[in-house]
Amino acid sequence: MWKYEKKLQYPVKVSTCNPTLAKYLIEQYGGADGELAAALRYLNQRYTIPDKVVGLLTDIGTEEFAHLEMIATMIYKLTKDATPEQLKEAGIDAHYVNHDKALFYHNAAGAPFTATYIQAKGDPIADLYEDIAAEEKARATYQWIIDLSDDPDLNDSLRFLREREVVHSQRFREAVEILKEERDRKKIF
Amino acid sequence: MEQLPQEYYQLLEEIQSVDFVIVELTLYLDTHPDDYNALQQYNQFAAYSKKLKDNFESLFGPLEQGSLIKNTDYWSWSSSPWPWQV
Numbered sequence: 049m050w051k052y053e054k055k056l057q058y059p060v061k062v063s064t065c066n067p068t069l070a071k072y073l074i075e076q077y078g079g080a081d082g083e084l085a086a087a088l089r090y091l092n093q094r095y096t097i098p099d100k101v102v103g104l105l106t107d108i109g110t111e112e113f114a115h116l117e118m119i120a121t122m123i124y125k126l127t128k129d130a131t132p133e134q135l136k137e138a139g140i141d142a143h144y145v146n147h148d149k150a151l152f153y154h155n156a157a158g159a160p161f162t163a164t165y166i167q168a169k170g171d172p173i174a175d176l177y178e179d180i181a182a183e184e185k186a187r188a189t190y191q192w193i194i195d196l197s198d199d200p201d202l203n204d205s206l207r208f209l210r211e212r213e214v215v216h217s218q219r220f221r222e223a224v225e226i227l228k229e230e231r232d233r234k235k236i237f
Numbered sequence: 238m239e240q241l242p243q244e245y246y247q248l249l250e251e252i253q254s255v256d257f258v259i260v261e262l263t264l265y266l267d268t269h270p271d272d273y274n275a276l277q278q279y280n281q282f283a284a285y286s287k288k289l290k291d292n293f294e295s296l297f298g299p300l301e302q303g304s305l306i307k308n309t310d311y312w313s314w315s316s317s318p319w320p321w322q323v
Binding site for chain 1: 246249250252253256257260261263264265267268269298299300301302303314319320321
């Protein structure tokens with residue numbers, strides 16, 4: 049089961065109402081390498097991965113939901129005071145027509161979230177390499193968003209999230225080594 | 238929504254930084270379960286987090302399901318502010 053904590057993992061502040069930045073951030077909400085995809089990918093892989101890395105997948109998968117909440121908070125704060133005219137200028141009029149200011153799981157280009165973003169091969173090495181790639185892609189996406197953003201408060205939170213991708217990737221690499229070691233040990237005896 | 242005192246943000250940020258240490262140590266220990274030094278650090282920060290949350294909850298309300306309701310005589314769990322509102 050899961051327990052909700054009534055706090056963000058890291059503070060989220062935004063300097064000004066800025067629906068254009070919100071449009072970019074949607075990529076990390078419902079995009080292929082976004083936080084929802086990450087959480088669902090890792091938590092789903094847990095059931096068939098060797099015991100030694102179940103804890104890691106559980107804990108990183110859970111942290112991804114905390115990141116999803118941070119992204120949602122950013123989008124909410126960047127758009128809550130925007131007029132329809134400002135949303136139109138930012139190019140999210142099509143979103144507004146369908147959802148008003150409600151969040152929705154789609155990417156920055158408006159393509160709805162799909163389970164095909166997630167792989168589950170049942171082969172531990174294949175799955176962990178997929179996870180490492182996902183973290184690196186998410187890290188790159190955060191970098192592109194930071195490059196486009198001129199909001200120093202928002203960028204502080206985005207840098208935190210970018211660093212988390214680096215740490216997760218590192219831990220998944222260690223998990224690969226743990227499994228390889230175990231495999232090699234079995235061959236010897 | 239009413240204005241929150243500066244203390245709310247200060248105490249919450251303290252909890253966020255201590256809990257971040259716990260998250261980091263958790264992931265590290267997931268791949269280094271035999272590191273006794275890290276385990277001791279984990280226990281130290283887990284105890285510290287508990288202490289900080291206990292104080293925060295007595296002032297501003299429960300942080301999670303199962304927390305004692307100490308700040309009000311009504312069910313304050315479902316009261317705002319929610320994390321995205323502060």
